[in-house]
Amino acid sequence: MATLTVPPVPLNPRDDAIQLYKAFKGFGCDTAAVIAILAHRDATQRSYIQQEYRSMYNDDILKRLSSELSGKLETAVLLWMHDPAGRDAIILRQGLTRDFINLEAVTEIICSRTPSQVQHLKGIYHGTFLEYLEHNIEQQASGDHQKLLLACVNKPRYEGMEVDRELAAKDAKALYKAGEKKLGTDEKVFVQIFSERSRAHLVAINTCYHDMYGRSLKKAIKSETSGLFESALLTILQCAENPAKYFAKVLYKSMKGLGTNDTTLIRVIVTRTEIDMQYIKAEYFKKYKKSLNDAVHSETSGHYRTFLLSLLGPNH
Template sequence: MATLSVPPVLSSPRDDAMQLFRAFKGLGTDTSAVINILAHRDAAQRSLIQHEYRTLYSEDLFKRLSSELTGSLETAVLFWMHDLPGRDAIIVRQALMINTMNLEAATEVICSRTPSQIQVFKQHYHAKFGIHLERDIESCASGDHKKLLLAYASMPRYEGREVDREMVVKDAKALYKAGEKKWGTDEKTFIHIFSERSAAHLAAVDSAYHDMYGNSLKKVIKKETSGHFEHALKTILLCSENPANYFAKVLHKAMKGMGTNDTALIRVIVTRTEIDMHYIKAEYLKKYKKTLNDAVHSETSGHYRAFLLALLGPNH
């Protein structure tokens, strides 16, 4: 469930474009006006505003926003202006660029998306950058992490809720044999099962594994693997069971300790606002006994804080 709040009576995209133009005029930008409009429009409306802005002023709204805003606010607003698959493509592309490499971010986006979301964002990736996602993974990732990402990004998986109980038990046994039971780890088996099975099936395998061997797959992954490969397996597993819980953890980690990881904070809030932020907020409160809004409020400031809180909706 999304947290985006769109006014019941909307001004037209043309009016929005004109208001934005007024907000940019003169000395300094009326940043509050920019936030009040853009943080309360869905992807389709944002696209229409951009179209109207170009028609009216022969100028690209992206470029204008980029020149008017700065810092974390600029990053967040520019990401927000894209539609969902286009945004995923840009985040992953940036994360796989040599000079800004962030394999954790690329892994998070690829391994937390559904097969149909991956297919669409791969098309956007190729259309935007003229290169296939797999080619970039090839050149940036390595070892078992690379094998898993390539398999996960290209395998069509069933997205329904039904599972084959026999297959579940078979997979639990195979993972036990490939991990806890043997000296060393058979990574191939983990890659095969984690990249080819549906989310519902993997969640059932985790439950069966626990019943059969008294251990959770998360603990097994932690013990048997490491680094980016471990992160990818954990992301796939946790998102198969409860994506909202997974993202609540990512947000908490981004705000924990000294300093804030604004890249992660922006990435999760902006990409999940129109999908399941309502559930993420509920998980966050349950897990950390603090509302996500309060956590974001204490870790951010100014217009940047105002924009993120506008996306998060009411504080509960």
């Protein structure tokens, strides 16, 4: 369930382009007007606005936004202007090639998306940046973390709900033998099962693991693995069970303690608004007894705050 609110009667993208052009004109930018339009248009409408703007003014609206806005607001709005797969490709590219490598963001995108989404964004990545996603992962990630990411990017997986219970029990046993039962961990087994099994199957493995060994697979991962590899395994498992709960936790962590991790805050809000933000908000409130809107309100300010809160929709 999305939280994006769009006008009840679809507006003409041409009119939006004209209004945006007016907001950019003159001394200083009418930022409030820009937010009022863009924070209430879905991916298709945003794409039409870009096309209209280019044909009417012979100008790239993304470049224009970049020169008119600044700081965190600029980052958030520019990311928002893309469609989901294009946006994921940009986040991966930035996380893998910038001066500031962000493997947490890369892990989140690859391990939380469905296999078909990963295949789609892989194509877009290559088409946009003329480089292979696998090649960039090989350059920046290492060890078991690298192996798991590459396996997730390269192996098509079943996405249906059917589960083979016997195989799930067998997998649970294999993970136990590779992890808690032995000294040291056989990471290969974890990589194979977590990159090849469907989400429904992983949930079944988790249940079997608990029934057979009296503890959760999540605890086993935490005690047997560490660092980015642990984080990747947990992301895959948690997104198989309940993606909204996973993202609520990521948002909470981004605002916890001193200072806010705005990169994470922007990434999650912008990428989930049109997918499951209603569920994320519900999970956030359930776990942290505070609404996500209130948390974002207290951690942000100015037009940046207005933009994020517009995407989050009304505070329930």
